[in-house]
Amino acid sequence: MRKKFTKRVKARLPWLEHISDSPAIGEILPISHENLKLRAGKNICLICRGSKLLCKKPVCPILMKARIFSKKINLLESEYLEGSSPPAVFVGRIGYPYVRAGPLIPQKLGDTSLYDRPEAWFGMSVESILEFRLGLVRGTFPVDVRNPFKAGRLMENTLEIALSEISVDSETKFRKKPTKIFLIDDEIQPMGPLAPLKDMKIYSARSDPRMERAFEDDDLKAQEAIVELYKNGVEVSKIQRAFSIGAFGLKKQRRLVPTRWSITAIDDMLGVWLREKYVKENPFIDDYRVYLLEAYGNKWAIIMIPGPWRYESIEAWYPGTTWNPNGASIAFVGDYEEHWGRKGYASMGGCYYAARLAVLEKLNEEGKQATVLVLREIHKDSLLPLGVWLVRESVRAALKRRPMRSQDLREVLSVVSSFLGIPMKHWEEISVTLRDISRRQSLEPYLS
Incomplete structure (x- = not known):
């Protein structure tokens, strides 16, 4: 009798939930004390080391990640960074409701919008997409999601970045150099450099008028604001970004939402609205x-x-x-x-x-x-x-x-x-x- 080649898997697969497109994925991962750690699973990776392609993939994904990061790692020898946020921000989830949040900033000035615009990535090479994600340095500061503005100017600047319709020039000081610790693992998305923020100055931010109206209307429920923005042509990823930073909703109910949760929340809310209202x-x-x-x-x-x-x-x-x-x-x-x-x-x-x-x-x-x-x-x-x-x-x-x-x-x-x-x-x-x-x-x- 021929052996059946398929199998049923239990519905709940925690390792398949919340696949996030944000560099914030890195904060939930174990950190090595080595500058660069290649972690091969208990499988053929340990034997292959990228030389034999025993996995039958056209390129070793572990070495691809290492190669891309090595291009950037030598540029991070300072506690000061000047660059233009795409704009992009992230909100962590570890320790919720006390989390770490902040802007994502590449080592480049000018139009960096492509670094955080997934709607424009389809058709690009995997290597190019990885470069966008690894090129973003995560500046973080502690924040209570229920009272975010207690974090002061850093939170105000992060919100301004989240609402901007263009790349935002910035001068950033970190409390210490961005970490060179980079975990490379074929089971997870790569995580880029990380550093605690000390101070940040931003220039050239220009709020999207549609986002600004939703932010200023604190009598408008979050779901209504999200639907209105979507109807007015705002891209889903931009709505997700602003939602994560607590830009929508009734004044007393506004909260930061961890990035990985906000992505699925917006997909779900917009889907339910389309289904019930029209389809x-x-x-x-x-x-x-x-x-x-x-x-x-x-x-x-x-x-x-x-x-x-x-x-x-x-x-x-x-x-x-x-x-x-x-x-x-x-x-x-x-x-x-x-x-x-x-x-x-x-x-x-x-x-x-x-x-x-x-x-x-x-x-x-x-x-x-x-x-x-x-x-x-x-x-x-x-x-x-x-x-x-x-x-x-x-x-x-x-x-x-x-x-x-x-x-x-x-x-x-x-x-x-x-x-x-x-x-x-x-x-x-x-x-x-x-x-x-x-x-x-x-x-x-x-x-x-």
């Missing part, structure tokens, strides 16, 4: 559709089925990928919601909400409603987890393509099966959506 009121699509995309070592198949709004997202991590490094079989994780939505937090984390927002945007744009299934395969040539922004932008990119349309679901699934590496029967074993449709279609002859 669930729209007519059904009148055919089966599938959108296909291959990028960054990922394969995507977004299937739309005529019917009421339902949503399911499933990921399949191949052996040797970041979150299935030592597995002998493909690991699946997924979650779904019925027409009325869901109450609990999705077990697969922020990726669920990022993909859902992109799908709802597409349906709202077309004035349609559908049952949607998002299938994602992560292959070995997916070098690193780059953050949930990649999920949002990948699904957006896929949905801009011309779909394959049919009146026959079997024809659509055949196309999907020939595109993905995993046979369709294994997806059908796992997918709640496909099982329900199959059961419904098998009963139709008896109900007519």
Whole structure:
């Protein structure tokens, strides 16, 4: 009997939750006392050391991170930094509600907006994206999320940076030199230089008028401010940034929100608004559709089925990928919601909400409603987890393509099966959506 090559994984995978696209990810990681520490897992990395490519990836991701950081590490020999924030800020979560927050500043003056604009990254090389993230020095100061302005001028400047629509020139003094400690690990995103802030002067900040109006209106609830900004064309990443720094909401309720939480919170809030306000009121699509995309070592198949709004997202991590490094079989994780939505937090984390927002945007744009299934395969040539922004932008990119349309679901699934590496029967074993449709279609002859 042939051994089955797939396996079911428990829904709750803590190592898959909250994949963040912020350098703040670094603050939750253990720090080495060495200047540079390459940590190889208990696997072939220890044998390979990047020379044999035993993982079958085209480039060793560990050495790639080391190479990029080495370009910058020699520039950080001072307690003084002059650079232009993209603008970018972060709020930590360790010790909540007493956390560390601050601006992200590269060693470059001028227009650095690309360093923190994930909407513009899709299509760039992984190495280029890593350079953006590693090029941002994190200046931090302690703050109580409930009373942030007790932190004084540092907090005021950080807020001004968060609301700016252009890169903000700055002169920064640290209490000590930015750390050269850099943990390089294939299981996590790299973390850039870190230093406690002593003083900061900023120049050339120019508030986005839309952001400024939302900030100044302290009688406007946070969710209403977020929706209004989105309707007025403000990019999701910019809303997430301002939300994390406590720029929205009723005066007495404003709080800082850790960066990793703010990313998923905004994806969720905007998705719920689109779903309830528009999509669930729209007519059904009148055919089966599938959108296909291959990028960054990922394969995507977004299937739309005529019917009421339902949503399911499933990921399949191949052996040797970041979150299935030592597995002998493909690991699946997924979650779904019925027409009325869901109450609990999705077990697969922020990726669920990022993909859902992109799908709802597409349906709202077309004035349609559908049952949607998002299938994602992560292959070995997916070098690193780059953050949930990649999920949002990948699904957006896929949905801009011309779909394959049919009146026959079997024809659509055949196309999907020939595109993905995993046979369709294994997806059908796992997918709640496909099982329900199959059961419904098998009963139709008896109900007519």
